[in-house]
Amino acid sequence: MNLAAWLGLGTAFHALVWQCAEAKLQDWGEVALAFLTGKPANQITQTDAQGIPVQLYRKHGRQYNPLFVANQAKADFQRPQHRERFIQLTGWLLQEAELRDGALLLPYRFTLPELGLEPPWHSCLAQATTLLCFAQRSTLEKRDFWLQKCRQLLHSLEPGNGLAICLPEGGTWFPEYPDTSKAYVLNGMLSILLYLEECWRLTGLDQAQTLFQKGFAALVDKLPQFDCRGFSYYSLDGSKAGRNYHQMHVRLLRKLRRVQPHPVLDKYLCRWALYDWIPVAGQLFFYPRPKRVAAYIGSLVAVLALVSLLKAAVFQ
Numbered sequence: 001m002n003l004a005a006w007l008g009l010g011t012a013f014h015a016l017v018w019q020c021a022e023a024k025l026q027d028w029g030e031v032a033l034a035f036l037t038g039k040p041a042n043q044i045t046q047t048d049a050q051g052i053p054v055q056l057y058r059k060h061g062r063q064y065n066p067l068f069v070a071n072q073a074k075a076d077f078q079r080p081q082h083r084e085r086f087i088q089l090t091g092w093l094l095q096e097a098e099l100r101d102g103a104l105l106l107p108y109r110f111t112l113p114e115l116g117l118e119p120p121w122h123s124c125l126a127q128a129t130t131l132l133c134f135a136q137r138s139t140l141e142k143r144d145f146w147l148q149k150c151r152q153l154l155h156s157l158e159p160g161n162g163l164a165i166c167l168p169e170g171g172t173w174f175p176e177y178p179d180t181s182k183a184y185v186l187n188g189m190l191s192i193l194l195y196l197e198e199c200w201r202l203t204g205l206d207q208a209q210t211l212f213q214k215g216f217a218a219l220v221d222k223l224p225q226f227d228c229r230g231f232s233y234y235s236l237d238g239s240k241a242g243r244n245y246h247q248m249h250v251r252l253l254r255k256l257r258r259v260q261p262h263p264v265l266d267k268y269l270c271r272w273a274l275y276d277w278i279p280v281a282g283q284l285f286f287y288p289r290p291k292r293v294a295a296y297i298g299s300l301v302a303v304l305a306l307v308s309l310l311k312a313a314v315f316q
Contacts, residue, residue: 003311010307014300018280023244045072051085052092059114066106069093070129077136090137093130094149103161104152106130115180124163124174125185127156128192135202147203154199154207157192159214171218172211184236186226187245189219190252197259219256220264227268230275231287240289247276 018025034040034056043057045068053072055065073089076082097104098120106127107120131153138146157174159166165173165183176188193215200208226233232249234241241249253269278286284293 003308006307006311007304010303011300014303015279015281018296018299022280023247026242026244051088053089060110060112063110064096065126066093066096066108067123067126067129070106070126070133073133074129074136077133083140086133086137087140090133093133097130097149099152101161102152103156104149105156112177115177115182117177117180122156122163122178123176123188124157124178124192125176125188127153127163128174128195131157131199131208132195132202135199139202147205150199150203150205151207154205154211157196157211158207165218167218167221169217169221170214171216171221172214173218173222174215181237182235182239184222185234186223186232186241187234187248187252189215190249190256193219194252194255194259216260216262220262223264223268227271229286230271231283232268232272240287242289242292243276243283246272250276 030040030042030044034044039058040056041058043055045053046056046062048054052064053068054062055068056062069089070093073086073093076086076089093106097106099105105120105122107122108117108126109119111118112121131150134146134149134153138150155161157164159172163175163178165175165178167173173184174189174192175183176185177183193212196208196212196215199205200212222236225236226249228240232241232246233239234245250269250273253265253272257265257269275283280296284296
């Protein structure tokens with residue numbers, strides 16, 4: 001084969017890898033950058049000496065993030081061989097929580113200057129993920145104790161307690177970052193609704209079902225605003241979703257539709273899932289994001305350079 005054919009194969013291989021594994025490439029890039037420079041591009045998860053997840057942020061250093069601790073506990077609950085660590089992590093979450101006016105709150109103890117958040121600040125997503133973990137633990141031991149903690153967490157998500165947003169249409173939005181420009185984050189809201197529904201199934205607490213229904217009404221009202229010509233916004237401040245978050249939106253919508261079908265969910269699930277199958281080069285044209293374009297072109301140049309060297313070595 002001549003050089004043009006080799007370069008054509010390299011271009012096709014590069015396009016296939018990006019189409020099928022772009023989100024994984026981003027994760028691997030984060031780990032590789034952290035290994036080489038000591039700092040990730042955004043953040044990676046590590047563990048402390050006791051095995052508690054701790055986030056390494058590029059801008060904020062090593063910080064405990066209750067959301068990531070709860071995410072790990074939630075995953076460990078599904079693996080019987082990790083049940084001991086589930087107990088450890090839910091214990092850590094309980095120890096970190098603070099009771100205020102009947103509401104149990106998981107505080108963030110570091111500053112997010114880009115959003116104007118000073119410690120202690122709180123996130124509905126961390127609250128809801130911890131809620132699910134405590135609901136899971138209530139199925140194992142001390143049911144009345146853990147159900148009480150669930151009630152206190154649910155109380156924190158009720159309108160009027162400083163975190164949730166009451167919409168004029170009557171629904172309730174649960175912000176991942178309350179009182180900021182990123183109050184309306186889609187993946188956070190979708191996850192919260194799924195955790196509320198699962199909490200209700202595990203505990204039978206009507207409070208969880210009521211909050212789910214109010215939140216679902218808010219999602220149906222706001223979901224069309226997250227559409228960006230077939231792709232999705234990360235938040236309603238105009239931040240476009242990266243492909244990893246876009247694919248997350250599709251997965252979470254699919255799960256939520258199984259819980260409670262609705263024509264609005266059907267519309268955007270179909271629309272966004274179809275868009276994700278557009279070749280990445282086409283996505284970059286219709287939905288350009290500078291860093292993504294630079295990464296795609298840079299990796300393509302690297303692949304083609306490697307192919308050229310490989311051809312020269314093989315057919316020298």
